[in-house]
Amino acid sequence: MSATPLHMSPEQLHDYLSRARWFGGKGREFEVKEHRSVPLTESTWIELIEVSYATGDQECFQLPLVAYDWPQDRLAHALIEFVDGQAIYDAVHDREAMAVWLKGFAQQTTSGGLEFHLVGDPELDLSAHSTLFQGEQSNSSVTFGESSQLKVFRKVTPGVNPDVEILEALTTADCPHIAALYGWVSLRDGDDTIHLAILQEFIRTATEGWQVALASVRDLLAEGDLHPDEVGGDFAGEAHRLGMSICEIHLTMRNEMGEWTTDGTSLATSMLARLDSAITAQPLIAEFRDQLSEMFNRLQDIEEPIVTQRIHGDLHLGQTLRDTMAWKVVDFEGEPAKPLAHRQLPDSPWRDVAGMLRSFDYAARAAADDVDPMGNAATQAQYRAAEWRARNQAAFLAGYTEALGRELTPWEDTLLEAYAADKTIYEAVYETRNRPDWLHIPLDALRRISTGQIREQHFDNPG
Numbered sequence: 001m002s003a004t005p006l007h008m009s010p011e012q013l014h015d016y017l018s019r020a021r022w023f024g025g026k027g028r029e030f031e032v033k034e035h036r037s038v039p040l041t042e043s044t045w046i047e048l049i050e051v052s053y054a055t056g057d058q059e060c061f062q063l064p065l066v067a068y069d070w071p072q073d074r075l076a077h078a079l080i081e082f083v084d085g086q087a088i089y090d091a092v093h094d095r096e097a098m099a100v101w102l103k104g105f106a107q108q109t110t111s112g113g114l115e116f117h118l119v120g121d122p123e124l125d126l127s128a129h130s131t132l133f134q135g136e137q138s139n140s141s142v143t144f145g146e147s148s149q150l151k152v153f154r155k156v157t158p159g160v161n162p163d164v165e166i167l168e169a170l171t172t173a174d175c176p177h178i179a180a181l182y183g184w185v186s187l188r189d190g191d192d193t194i195h196l197a198i199l200q201e202f203i204r205t206a207t208e209g210w211q212v213a214l215a216s217v218r219d220l221l222a223e224g225d226l227h228p229d230e231v232g233g234d235f236a237g238e239a240h241r242l243g244m245s246i247c248e249i250h251l252t253m254r255n256e257m258g259e260w261t262t263d264g265t266s267l268a269t270s271m272l273a274r275l276d277s278a279i280t281a282q283p284l285i286a287e288f289r290d291q292l293s294e295m296f297n298r299l300q301d302i303e304e305p306i307v308t309q310r311i312h313g314d315l316h317l318g319q320t321l322r323d324t325m326a327w328k329v330v331d332f333e334g335e336p337a338k339p340l341a342h343r344q345l346p347d348s349p350w351r352d353v354a355g356m357l358r359s360f361d362y363a364a365r366a367a368a369d370d371v372d373p374m375g376n377a378a379t380q381a382q383y384r385a386a387e388w389r390a391r392n393q394a395a396f397l398a399g400y401t402e403a404l405g406r407e408l409t410p411w412e413d414t415l416l417e418a419y420a421a422d423k424t425i426y427e428a429v430y431e432t433r434n435r436p437d438w439l440h441i442p443l444d445a446l447r448r449i450s451t452g453q454i455r456e457q458h459f460d461n462p463g
């Protein structure tokens with residue numbers, strides 16, 4: 001290893017992690033246990049930081065760095081520390097450093113265990129300037145001009161990152177519903193490989209599915225007394241096409257990556273276990289325990305093998321992009337909180353479908369909650385948002401089954417219902433920890449689920 005990287009202290013790294021937007025351990029007590037540097041060039045390197053939490057678990061985070069002999073005004077916001085008279089910055093903010101990374105792909109650089117891989121023969125514009133994506137993100141994405149986007153994984157683990165593996169399979173199969181994979185960066189670490197970043201097609205003309213959906217609910221709420229199918233911003237056509245696209249992605253994943261089976265009893269067992277640990281994290285869920293357990297127990301009556309395959313694993317409207325010609329899906333990393341080994345496991349595609357159905361609830365509620373809570377307007381807004389949710393959930397499901405070429409079997413109904421409940425329980429724990437203001441969204445949904453209202457809504461005719 002070259003001597004170039006400057007040595008930063010655990011305290012300096014701790015301080016930077018605590019204020020980094022992407023740091024997944026925010027709010028938890030942690031210490032920097034150890035860290036090491038992987039050099040890229042004279043002045044750019046990657047710091048891998050092992051963090052250990054008060055609870056005993058550990059995570060590794062990636063920090064691409066760049067050092068300058070004198071402070072760079074344009075990077076003032078990304079300054080980490082001064083070390084030995086040099087200014088060290090978080091490199092994703094720096095055009096010069098990101099150009100080094102892009103060149104690494106073009107030259108398929110390998111050095112000191114670090115490897116830049118290309119998929120196929122993408123045309124890379126090496127002169128393109130980089131821009132850091134400013135949205136809410138657990139990783140850091142940087143766009144190069146209008147052609148490609150680099151996603152630097154912040155939390156890294158030894159093993160194959162599903163984003164790399166799945167995108168490679170879908171890119172090779174020419175799936176039109178993803179941003180094609182151009183390449184990835186890995187680090188060889190003894191017998192292990194750690195995936196550090198991916199480079200993929202940048203969907204320049206896209207709008208985030210979540211934003212399109214929110215705008216549609218807001219349009220509806222702004223229209224005095226029209227129904228969702230009567231307003232200009234109706235989303236049902238989009239929801240239907242999105243359902244078809246998700247199904248096509250699933251079918252391609254199954255073709256390219258194989259299929260397995262599981263059985264109702266083991267699904268029931270794991271959902272029941274998750275329910276109990278969720279109740280420990282959020283005691284308010286206990287109110288619904290009996291009905292939810294009953295629902296999960298019904299899975300044991302499924303007699304045929306349940307087909308599983310690789311799935312997205314963390315599917316919601318925020319992972320979709322509405323492009324001019326098609327819906328695109330991004331972020332195949334799986335549920336971020338799960339260990340890597342779990343995220344690689346095959347699961348039922350109905351888990352993804354349930355994730356999207358839940359997301360329609362979130363979009364509806366997020367928009368309706370913005371309405372001034374005083375007076376009648378808010379009640380009206382909630383009622384109409386619920387109409388929007390039901391209509392779009394049904395349209396999405398109709399699109400999915402249309403691409404599938406058949407309706408759901410009765411036991412698939414049971415399965416989908418259980419996955420939707422399982423997801424909602426997960427959300428309640430997630431919101432408790434991260435966004436207490438939104439906790440009422442999954443809790444209200446759990447109330448509907450336990451009174452049997454969900455089934456009715458999901459299978460409503462989109463009209």
Ligand SMILES: Nc1ncnc2c1ncn2[C@@H]1O[C@H](COP(=O)(O)OP(=O)(O)O)[C@@H](O)[C@H]1O
Nearest residue numbers: 137138139149179200201202203208318330331
């Ligand atoms: N290839 C792409 N082209 C255009 N925008 C993208 C692309 N990939 C991601 N985005 C945008 O960046 C956001 C975050 O990307 P994502 O891959 O979901 O990152 P994270 O893993 O941090 O959640 C997405 O919600 C989307 O709006």
Ligand SMILES: [Mg+2]
Nearest residue numbers: 318319330331
């Ligand atoms: Mg994402």
